[in-house]
Amino acid sequence: MQEFRLKKRVAGSLLATSILALSMAVLPNGAAAQDSDLQGEIRFSWWGGQVRNDKTDRIIQLFEGQHPNVSIVRENADWSPYWERLTIQSTGNNQPCAITMQTRWLATYARPDILMPLDELVENGTLDVSGIPEPVLNSARGADGNLYMIPHGVFYFALMYNEQMAQTAADAGVAPLDYPYTWDEFAEYLTAILPHLPEGAASVHNMGREQDAFVTWVQSHGEEVFDGSNVGFTKDVAVQWFEYWEALRTAGVTEPPEVMISDNSALIEESNIANNRGFMTNRPPNQLGSVQTTVDTVSPGTTIGITPYPVGPDGTVGMDIGANGIAIGASCDEARVPVAAEWINFWTQNEEAAGIYESDNGVVSIPALATAQAEDPDTQPTQVEHIELYQELIDTANPVFWPAGGYQALTDTLNRAYDAVAFGQLTPEQGADQLIADLQQQLSQAAR
Amino acid sequence: MATVKTYDPELLRAERRKRENIRRLKGLGLHALLITTLGVMLYPVIWMVLSALRPETEIFGDMGFIPTNWTLENFVRGWQLYGNLTFTQFYVNSFIICALAIIGNLLACSMAAYAFARLEFRGKWWLFAIMLGTMMLPIHVQLIPQYIFFLNIGWVNTILPLVVPKFLAHDAFFIFLMVQFMRSLPHELEQAAIVDGASYWQRYWRIILPLSMPALATTAVFTFINTYNDFFSQLIYLTDTDRMTVPVALRLFLDPSGGSSSFGGLFAMVLVSIGPVLGFFLASQRLLTKGIATQGFK
The missing domain is CATH 3.40.190.10 (Periplasmic binding protein-like II)
Structure with missing residues (x-):
């Protein structure tokens, strides 16, 4: 009898734990709205290992420090799972607002129902592409000619x-x-x-x-x-x-x-x-x-x-050269687009952010920032060599347009x-x- | 005239010694073979353990098997993945999901199994066949529709898609396992309870369930191992890094896309992550083997 009561108590506490955990699971995790010109929460996804994740996290903290009413939800994964997840998210129109993208994979996703065409945001000045060389920027266009991502790093083999x-x-x-x-x-x-x-x-x-x-x-x-x-x-x-x-x-x-x-x-x-x-x-x-x-x-x-x-x-x-950059998901609602655009501007144009990232995923796309990194005595010699060879070869490179x-x-x-x-x-x-x-x-x- | 055959005791002893020596030699050879096989099988695990305990720079540099320098630095750095994210959070997330999945599977699968094994109702065999048929559906067929369904009801980025189906008898394999076990229980026990006026629920809860302990333990262990190791569902349903689980977090040490990888942190955290599975397995080993012995090979 005592054993039965004990079992009943165990079963009861297990049920209580499940109910508590389930209710915790459904609580929203959004940040509270704060007063600021730029405010809101966006999801940002990227791929990489521990070192790149750490650098990305530091850049996000820097951005959030400058925009206290903005919150960036981090979504990162290893290389292959990153694309698998993005594909599944795209089928449900649930892709993040800011998506790290690569020119070699761009054609698969470069459709207005998956990624937002960015030309209009560039034209009205919401997105700042100043300094990004034209060939690099053009490599971020889809087969339909629309610009689908803003390149922040250029890689070559x-x-x-x-x-x-x-x-x-x-x-x-x-x-x-x-x-x-x-x-x-x-x-x-x-x-x-x-x-x-x-x-x-x-x-x-x-x-x-x-x-x-x-x-x-x-x-x-x-x-x-x-x-x-x-x-x-x-x-x-x-x-x-x-x-x-x-x-x-x-x-x-x-x-x-x-x-x-x-x-x-x-x-x-x-x-x-x-x-x-x-x-x-x-x-x-x-x-x-x-x-x-x-x-x-x-x-x-x-x-x-x-x-x-x-x-x-x-x-x-x-x-061939390729570029890594940030795209905006087509499902990103209008209120969040300015936050996503500002985040992209920060990532591509901010000197401090570029300094933290140290061309980790391709040479920083803006030549002035690349030169500054190469001349910085704190930059690793291997990284300097990487940047200098890129600067020597970029004019002769012949980027491939990769179909879907x-x-x-x-x-x-x-x-x-x-x-x-x-x-x-x-x-x-x-x-x-x-x-x-x-x-x-x-x-x-x-x-x- | 009958001849009496005599045996030389010395010869007999020598013969016995010879046979004993051959037996010992065979035993020795067999053990040597088993130990060698064990060594070959355990070598990667031992190498990983020792690699977790040597400085990161020596993992691929020091060709010696035993580290020259011992350190716990990999565990410290590995535990702190990056930023504010630590493995404490990932373990909490994993354990919550595992606990709920186990409770869900034990309750729901055993109830469904009881119905299939002991009750008579219309369409039982059709439903049983359909249930078995679901085991043959490849995950790729279910993936997108399930994702869209859970997205539409607002469950993505919560643990609900990972645990609620368990409370709805979603794992056909465990239902089948328990059905087989429950069918083998003597009907007289349940009939005695019916005579005493026990309801369906009382018969299930007070008679069948306590007697099904080996099958329940098997279900619990396999649910834990499957859920704890489940990478893909947790990857797609828990997108926010705060909600990441152990298997997803472990993949973040390596960067096959060309960036730096942290093998030291990976090995250290893989070692730590084996602990719960091993502990759970050892704790329930007796019930598990009993469950498999009584059920698995019918």
Whole structure:
């Protein structure tokens, strides 16, 4: 009987706890309205790890400190879940007011029912785009020509290399690689440097499956990657690409295919360059600081340098650039739009905010702020190098317009096609046919 | 004439010793194999534990298995994710959701199971078949309609989408588990209660439920583990960082998009986050194995 009473009490308290917790869960968490010119609450979403989250949080605090009646609800996630969540939110028209966006993914979301077209806000001065270079701003336009995001950071792809290994080879008589160099000169250099590398190290990561390298190759050969929602490059250029990397692979200049697959992690800590297993790899230069930090622990005294991709046979630069920025969700109600716009202005134009962020997600889009960061003695040397190379290359860059689903489609299809070529299942011709057919199918599907 | 076979006791002892030695050798070999397998299986876990206890800069730098420098810094930095956000908040959020999910599943699934197992009503087998059919629906089919439904009733960014369905017997697997268990209970016990005038509720609450303890424990343990580890639902329904749960927060240490990752903090917090699952499992291990032994392999 006593046991039954006890059970009854336990059951009662469990029910009470559930009711209490449920009622707590439904309480609204909005901030109280305060008197100010700018007031209200907006949701802001971004992706990133602990360091970027901390910087973003500090910028939000700075903004909220300057606008005491404004509250920014933080919504952050890791890279892949970020896009998955945004897609689901968009289906329910529940996307945040301020959304961190990237040009490579923009076409998927660049529709007036998902993101707000911003041209009108720019024209009436609500959004301040002063100082943002025109090509960078234009890269934030959708297929319909509308401006859908305000870029705050510009990223590009380049090659990272081990400076000590390069020096050892130079001391042994291998002529250094001076930019601009063609793809053939690049291959010759990588072949020449191989005997001077530590045992087991490859000259270069096999980039046959790397879409950023492939994009550069295609553009440097005078072709387009996409033609609207269609494949823009020819079979010949794809065949040559596969043959180029197969020649280097069979000569032992790159790692074998099985290592190529295992080395493919996006995490810096697992990359060949950070672990002294390779001389050169392709990485976005904004990772230079992180790679250097990892290298410092694995191999103290080793320094990592960055160099641009090779140019085409006629000197054409094929480098793509992309931008990260902030968009406004189409579901953001009229009262909150001024807050979202002011937040975007603050993020892109405020010197202190830019100083906190330190071009963490691409070089700050306003050249004056980028120069100030490069000249700041407190800026990390790797970050200075990243900014300076960007300033050197930006005028020659050739931004790709990525159609809806294009980024993922090219990554997946190129991986599959080159893996099959590298493992001997397909010839380069067959690989190119497969790449073009699969890519076209995926692009057509995404365009529906 | 019959011959008497004689045995040399020395030879017999030697034979016995030989057999004993072979048995010991076999045992030794088997144990060596098991210990090696265990070592291989536990190696990543031990490596993670030791990595959590060494300075961040040495995790990928120090090739030695045992750290040269020991530190608790990763736990301190990991606990404080960023800004004002700490794992205290994430654990509170996770535990509230887990507790409500367990209560919901135990109550609602057991009631539904009782109805399917012991009561007779019209369309019972059709409903049972439909209930089993829901187990085969892939999550991707349900995701968007569910999200839009919860959004329309204003439940997004609250824990309600994660717990209210549990109070509505949403987990068909646990209903099925309990149905199977309840079917095996002797009908005489319930018939005796009917003779004594017990209502449906009294029979369910006072007879069936106490006897179903192993099945309830299995449900509680698996609900806890499933809910505690559930990443995706918590990611999409709890968007505000203040409402984040442990699995969602753990993903924020790494940045595959190219930024800096904090492996030290990640390993430390993964280690801490294993604690509740392990503790819950150990505490209910006896009931769990009983539940599986009596139910799982029917």
